[in-house]
Amino acid sequence: MNSESHALTIDNLHKRFGDLEVLKGTSMHADKGDVISILGSSGSGKSTLLRCINLLEIPQQGDVYINDELIKMKGVGDKRKAADKRQIERIRSRLGMVFQGFNLWTHMTARQNIMEGPIQVLNVKKAEAEERAMTYLDKVGLSDKFECYPSQLSGGQMQRVAIARSG
Numbered sequence: 001m002n003s004e005s006h007a008l009t010i011d012n013l014h015k016r017f018g019d020l021e022v023l024k025g026t027s028m029h030a031d032k033g034d035v036i037s038i039l040g041s042s043g044s045g046k047s048t049l050l051r052c053i054n055l056l057e058i059p060q061q062g063d064v065y066i067n068d069e070l071i072k073m074k075g076v077g078d079k080r081k082a083a084d085k086r087q088i089e090r091i092r093s094r095l096g097m098v099f100q101g102f103n104l105w106t107h108m109t110a111r112q113n114i115m116e117g118p119i120q121v122l123n124v125k126k127a128e129a130e131e132r133a134m135t136y137l138d139k140v141g142l143s144d145k146f147e148c149y150p151s152q153l154s155g156g157q158m159q160r161v162a163i164a165r166s167g
């Protein structure tokens, strides 16, 4: 970290979900008035980065500074958490984030989201609905996400589940 002043500084962020390493030492800063685009393929970690900035996700390692104020965290690795709730509330109240829209059932996995309609509405047998769900999810490139809940998917991945459901 240098001593320059910035509206936002992120320093060496590491974030993984189990074995999936999403952020591998991401650093950047932004100044007042900056407009920044983050580019990357679906699932590459753009939203995860934003969620780490407003502490909706806690990075296992690395620091976030808002207006040069360090967001305090305590603990290590997966046990790491925000150290000062009041600080988080104060900072969050000044950060805006527009979430990616989706309309999946949050209590069902990707596979179940796709099976539900045909079973309930079209009386399709469970085994058949399941096979179709897997085929469609495979077609949209989500064969490794069958058993993931929407909260474990990126925005683009949720959109693809919705597309598979409409198949």
Ligand SMILES: Nc1ncnc2c1ncn2[C@@H]1O[C@H](COP(=O)(O)OP(=O)(O)OP(=O)(O)O)[C@@H](O)[C@H]1O
Pocket (backbone or CB within 6 Å): 017, 020, 022, 040, 041, 042, 043, 044, 045, 046, 047, 048, 049, 100, 151, 152, 153, 154, 155, 156, 157
């Ligand atoms: N809570 C979670 N548990 C497990 N895996 C997760 C979780 N959140 C995100 N992931 C995974 O982390 C990866 C990065 O997700 P992220 O939402 O950051 O992608 P993204 O770059 O915003 O993609 P998109 O362009 O589709 O919105 C994805 O593979 C996603 O499945």
Ligand SMILES: [Mg+2]
Pocket (backbone or CB within 6 Å): 046, 047, 048, 100, 154, 155, 156
């Ligand atoms: Mg996203």
